[in-house]
Amino acid sequence: MNGIIEKGAGSADSGALERINRYTRRPYKAxxxxxxxxxxxxxxVDRDYECFTRGALEKLAVLFEGKTGLLDHERTSRGQSARIYAAQVKDFPEKRTARGxxxxxxxxxxxxxxxxxTAAFIESIExxxxxxxxxxxxxAKRTCSVCGAADCAHQRGRLYDxxxxxxxxxxxTDAYEFSFVAVPAQRAAGVVKRFSGMPESGERIGSVGALLKALETGDAPAALDGGxxxxxxxxxxxxxxxDRYRETLSAHIRKLSAVAQPEIGAALLDSIVKGLSIEGLEEMAQALHRMAGAKMPVTPQLAGRSAEKTENAADDRAFYI
Incomplete structure (x- = not known):
């Protein structure tokens, strides 16, 4: 999508005017x-490796009706610049997202x-x-695309298998406002997200990443900073x-299992590995190492020649320097 504002319609038709006048104190003309x-x-998927579901877009369409437009998310009456009077979801079935x-x-x-x-503002849009x-x-809900959990060790943007x-x-749960900004988070339409609200709403921040973002942007109270x-x-x-240690350990387990328990399929092994803690993975690796060693004992090529070396030691003295 080339740009965010699709078009400046200029004047409103009768249907649009009826919707607009629901938010005005007096009837406005076109x-x-x-x-x-x-x-x-x-x-x-946006620049923060996050994405809305289609169902979320439908809910946001309802929540955003009547919401105000700001400049750079400045939540003051001075920053108010426009108001939404209608919203809807548009589908593009011929186009696929990064997640397919x-x-x-x-x-x-x-x-x-x-x-x-407002003349200068309108001209800046036109x-x-x-x-x-x-x-x-x-x-209210943030889930991992890899495991489906709300809280997990998987990191956004990283590749897992x-x-x-x-x-x-x-x-x-709520739509606050839309704002004109220089660089949005979403490539097509930029999103500044508030997960379960900021401290002003009394709700908890849902992740370390969200808390870091709040601290760095100044949305969190100063009392929360202090290092x-x-x-x-x-x-x-x-x-x-x-995470890197876990991936290395998991790869080692797959190699050992191919020797010790080749009858276990890769899919089953992956499901087992994903459910184990680091301690569990270490214990499993040790057990598989013992089993693999029993099946394929590693013996040095010259290990059996120690007796022969002792017997022929006298014959070799002639070659000593």
Whole structure:
């Protein structure tokens, strides 16, 4: 998608005007409002290796109706620039996402009152200066595309047995606003996500990654910092080391199993390995090592010649230097 704002419709038709006037204090005429269509988000994997489900887009379409448009997510009345009066999901069955699913977009129609104060803003849309948008929303469910769990050791963006780990976002609980930004998170429509809300809503932050993002963007209270960012970064590095060790150990187990228990299929072995802790994997590797050693004992080629060497030692003295 080339740009986020699809078109500037200019004036609203009768149907659009009826929807718009649900949010105004007085009835507006078509020539008094400027309307435009905007892609809010989609179900493609974004730059944070996260993606919405199509069901989530449908729920967001309902939640975003009536929400305001801001500049750079500045949540002040001064930053308000537009309002959404309609939203819907568009399907593109001929196009597939990176995960192989039918592509879908959440699009919305927004309006701006025409007056001297908004003339420059409308011109920035018409000229293509303001194109990229980002949305603020809350979701209740985040699952791993690799194992389906809400909390796991898999890291977003990394490959596991050829599969890219992605966090799947579902069950939206709230839509805050959409905002004009310079660089959105989603390639087609940029998303700034709030998982179960920020501290202002009283709900917990759902992951270390979300907490780090909140600390770095200033969305988390200052009381939560105090070196917490550096500590969390260190924990992330340690977790990455643990993941690498787990992958190495799992690969070693597969090799040992091919010798010790070749009757166990690869799929069954992978399911067993995925369910074990590091301690369990180490114990399994030790057991398989013993079994493999019993089946294929490793003996040095010259191990049986020690007696012969002793018997012929006297004959070899002539060659000593």
């Amino acid at each position: 020539e008094e409002v400027y309307t435009f269509s905007v892609v809010l988000c989609d179900n493609e 699913e039918p592509y879908a977009q959440l699009t919305a129609q927004a309006y701006v009152p025409k007056n001297a104060e 000229s293509g200066i303001r194109k990229e948008v980002s949305v603020g929303c809350a979701v 050829g599969e890219r780990c992605v966090r799947i976002l579902d069950e939206p 917490l960012t550096a500590e969390l970064r260190a924990l992330e590095k340690r977790a990455a080391c643990g």
